[in-house]
Amino acid sequence: MDRDERLSWARRLVRAIEAGDEQAEHDAANAIARRQSLHLHEQLQRIAGELRETLCNFEAVTELARIAHRELPDTHVRLNQVISLTEEAAHSTLSAVEASMPLADGIAEAVERFRAEHALPRSARGKALGALLDGVAASAVELRRRLSDVMMAQSFQDITGQIIRRVAGLVADLEAVIAKTHAGRGGGAAHRRASNAGEGPALPGQDADVVAGQEDVDELLSELGV
Amino acid sequence: MNIDKSMKVLVVDDFSTMRRIIRNLLREIGFTNTVEADDGATALPILKAGGVDFLITDWNMPGMPGIELLNAVRSDEKLKHIPVLMVTAEAKRDQIIQAAQAGINGYIVKPFTAATLQQKIEKIFASA
Numbered sequence: 401m402d403r404d405e406r407l408s409w410a411r412r413l414v415r416a417i418e419a420g421d422e423q424a425e426h427d428a429a430n431a432i433a434r435r436q437s438l439h440l441h442e443q444l445q446r447i448a449g450e451l452r453e454t455l456c457n458f459e460a461v462t463e464l465a466r467i468a469h470r471e472l473p474d475t476h477v478r479l480n481q482v483i484s485l486t487e488e489a490a491h492s493t494l495s496a497v498e499a500s501m502p503l504a505d506g507i508a509e510a511v512e513r514f515r516a517e518h519a520l521p522r523s524a525r526g527k528a529l530g531a532l533l534d535g536v537a538a539s540a541v542e543l544r545r546r547l548s549d550v551m552m553a554q555s556f557q558d559i560t561g562q563i564i565r566r567v568a569g570l571v572a573d574l575e576a577v578i579a580k581t582h583a584g585r586g587g588g589a590a591h592r593r594a595s596n597a598g599e600g601p602a603l604p605g606q607d608a609d610v611v612a613g614q615e616d617v618d619e620l621l622s623e624l625g626v
Numbered sequence: 627m628n629i630d631k632s633m634k635v636l637v638v639d640d641f642s643t644m645r646r647i648i649r650n651l652l653r654e655i656g657f658t659n660t661v662e663a664d665d666g667a668t669a670l671p672i673l674k675a676g677g678v679d680f681l682i683t684d685w686n687m688p689g690m691p692g693i694e695l696l697n698a699v700r701s702d703e704k705l706k707h708i709p710v711l712m713v714t715a716e717a718k719r720d721q722i723i724q725a726a727q728a729g730i731n732g733y734i735v736k737p738f739t740a741a742t743l744q745q746k747i748e749k750i751f752a753s754a
Binding site: 491494497498548559596597598599600602611614617625 | 734
């Protein structure tokens, strides 16, 4: 309702009172009152909105702080536990592999020694024994190769461990920032990784300018004269 | 290939699993004289004590990273001749270039194979 409209209603009200027209006076007074209440209503709505937003923010910050204090340190511990458990498992596997490899080698050597010390007869039995020894020797070599694969597969612990450590570091940073924000001192800068610290394993399709594998590395190095 | 298999090899990696795997691979190739350290800071005193002929190091380690260990080795008169092989998950081209400029002798990206390790070691000592 603009000024002219307000003036117009005011004049109508004055005229109605002067004229003793109660109905007109009532209508004019009502119109002015409605306008006032409309304005008040709008203001109330705005204040309610702001209040709601503030409360939501407060709740969000409180919730974040709760997570930071209770859940995040826990996450850190859990992630470290994953590293310990996989490390333990990888070492158990490596111990088994290290104990098994000499057995495979021993079998292959025993077959070789037997062949060297005993000329096998040309009989059917001799031929069968020869075939058996060949089979055992081949299996021993294959077993050795598979054990080597099992050993190399344990390098997953290093790769996943590096990734988990990085996430754990991120969680710790997040925790520090939230704790500072909640304390009302503003978000502090989380500790930055030292420039030479390394990036950790690359994420396929995520990290830019990353070599695709050892062949790429070899090519790059030969370009650099290494 | 005429490599002195009795040479002393220092294996530096923060993951004990990886150190164990590399030592196993070295043993298979014939290198049995190996020592370990879990980062650059613990590796340097071992290097300075003398007797290490070959250094295999990871890059990303808490404490002193491998690239700084490489720089420290190359800037030390008594150590700078030691061949250094980087075995790391760091795969950015910039990092490989940085390592090459710092004087690396070989660079292997994880995960790697036993054959790759053998091949790189042979290459390093063939050119030495």
